[in-house]
Amino acid sequence: MLINTPDEIRGAIKAAGVIGAGGAGFPTYFKLNAKVDTVIANGSECEPLLYTDKTVIKQMPRELIRGLKIAMKATGAQKGIIAVKGHYKDVVSAIKNAISQENAEKDGISIHELENYYPAGDEFLTVYDVTGRVIPEGGIPLNVGVVVSNVLSLIQVAQAIDGKVVTERAITVTGEVINPGVYTVPIGTTYNSLIEIAGGLKSKDVALIDGGPMMGKIVSDWERGVNKTTSGIILLPKDHFVIRMASKSLAQVVKQSKAACCQCFRCTDLCPRNLLGHQLYPHKTMQTIDYDLVEPTANITSAFLCSQCGMCELVACDFMQLSPRKVYAEYRKLLVAKGIKNPHNRSGFDVSSQYENRKVSIPTVIKKLGLTEYARPLYPKDSKAVSIVRINVKAHIGAPATILVSVGDILNIGDLIASSPEGGLGTAYHSSIIGRVTAITVDYIEITAN
Ligand code: SF4
Numbered sequence: 004m005l006i007n008t009p010d011e012i013r014g015a016i017k018a019a020g021v022i023g024a025g026g027a028g029f030p031t032y033f034k035l036n037a038k039v040d041t042v043i044a045n046g047s048e049c050e051p052l053l054y055t056d057k058t059v060i061k062q063m064p065r066e067l068i069r070g071l072k073i074a075m076k077a078t079g080a081q082k083g084i085i086a087v088k089g090h091y092k093d094v095v096s097a098i099k100n101a102i103s104q105e106n107a108e109k110d111g112i113s114i115h116e117l118e119n120y121y122p123a124g125d126e127f128l129t130v131y132d133v134t135g136r137v138i139p140e141g142g143i144p145l146n147v148g149v150v151v152s153n154v155l156s157l158i159q160v161a162q163a164i165d166g167k168v169v170t171e172r173a174i175t176v177t178g179e180v181i182n183p184g185v186y187t188v189p190i191g192t193t194y195n196s197l198i199e200i201a202g203g204l205k206s207k208d209v210a211l212i213d214g215g216p217m218m219g220k221i222v223s224d225w226e227r228g229v230n231k232t233t234s235g236i237i238l239l240p241k242d243h244f245v246i247r248m249a250s251k252s253l254a255q256v257v258k259q260s261k262a263a264c265c266q267c268f269r270c271t272d273l274c275p276r277n278l279l280g281h282q283l284y285p286h287k288t289m290q291t292i293d294y295d296l297v298e299p300t301a302n303i304t305s306a307f308l309c310s311q312c313g314m315c316e317l318v319a320c321d322f323m324q325l326s327p328r329k330v331y332a333e334y335r336k337l338l339v340a341k342g343i344k345n346p347h348n349r350s351g352f353d354v355s356s357q358y359e360n361r362k363v364s365i366p367t368v369i370k371k372l373g374l375t376e377y378a379r380p381l382y383p384k385d386s387k388a389v390s391i392v393r394i395n396v397k398a399h400i401g402a403p404a405t406i407l408v409s410v411g412d413i414l415n416i417g418d419l420i421a422s423s424p425e426g427g428l429g430t431a432y433h434s435s436i437i438g439r440v441t442a443i444t445v446d447y448i449e450i451t452a453n
């Protein structure tokens with residue numbers, strides 16, 4: 004079937020199960036259901052150690068441009084801008100060559116070279132760096148006429164129009180593994196299998212992070228499967244600074260804050276959202292918990308403005324090792340549970356005069372995090388077939404997907420196994436290997452290879 008109109012494009016993307024590959028898993032078709040003037044392909048990949056986006060750009064630059072054109076068509080955008088770090092010359096040149104081969108400049112496509120800082124990939128900062136527009140407090144890129152989509156998602160958009168559904172993805176595997184690299188594996192490959200594919204562990208007593216070291220989450224069950232949103236896994240010694248900080252409970256954070264927060268302001272000085280002009284002052288919020296204030300004052304409700312980027316914790320407060328980020332996460336949870344909505348929605352404010360000066364370079368972040376020994380360029384490596392996958396059908400934002408298969412069903416790659424109800428926000432999931440359904444739990448479908 005010829006897919007041509009914006010509705011047909013969105014329908015194909017939805018059916019292929021494309022969701023944000025770089026973060027929260029927002030369904031891509033829904034994002035493209037908007038009228039904007041600019042689509043940004045986000046290839047900034049600012050989390051230290053990760054090489055996934057850089058790899059897929061170099062492998063498939065023309066698909067990326069095709070996906071970007073499709074996204075522009077769906078949204079009516081006249082400009083498509085690929086945002087990548089200028090530091091990665093090979094990535095920049097792959098894009099420039101593809102733009103020229105595809106004669107894409109005439110379609111409004113260009114490249115924007117970002118500085119090599121963290122968190123350049125936070126879409127609020129990406130939009131400002133690329134377009135000079137400031138997203139309002141509590142807003143989204145759409146508020147300033149922009150859609151931001153991860154580069155791998157856009158490649159999957161191009162593939163969706165060709166009839167290919169999302170069944171695999173590239174993942175950086177690094178840290179304490181023998182063969183660090185970027186491996187393309189079926190969705191649902193277990194963390195244990197992925198470690199084995201990367202040659203096994205180099206040392207014992209390690210913890211696993213799904214994502215980057217700044218924003219990733221510790222995974223304790225390594226028999227679970229990787230998600231459509233898993234951009235990387237990082238294995239680090241259990242006593243590593245990053246793991247110790249990620250493992251701290253809120254109770255520990257509060258106790259330590261009461262004893263140790265010296266109100267030095269460094270967390271506020273380096274908070275990227277504060278630098279963008281949003282009224283978010285982590286040091287003041289730390290003062291709030293110090294005095295056990297429980298009323299939802301602005302210093303508490305500003306939790307809605309926090310991106311959870313971790314700058315305040317892992318970079319600004321590395322000496323005291325306190326965590327305004329965790330305090331904000333907890334406050335946000337409590338506010339949502341109480342039915343309190345975000346009251347912060349200012350717009351038209353000025354960006355701080357210190358915005359440029361206080362950008363923290365990736366090499367500095369790596370040093371602060373104690374990751375120097377793992378920081379090296381990574382390249383695609385051969386993967387292996389896997390014998391079992393456990394596909395998480397809750398990896399997206401939106402209505403839960405209904406499971407459409409039963410134990411014993413025989414599946415081919417690409418067969419539909421779960422889908423959200425029609426009409427709302429949701430997505431679809433497909434079998435990522437040839438095999439038989441061997442287990443179904445509340446959140447995953449297990450398929451064992453024949
Ligand atoms: S949380 Fe840390 S960085 Fe922030 S004011 Fe307190 S001591 Fe300073």
Ligand code: SF4
Nearest residue numbers: 274309310312313315
């Ligand atoms: S995690 Fe910290 S630095 Fe990042 S936005 Fe939230 S308060 Fe600011």
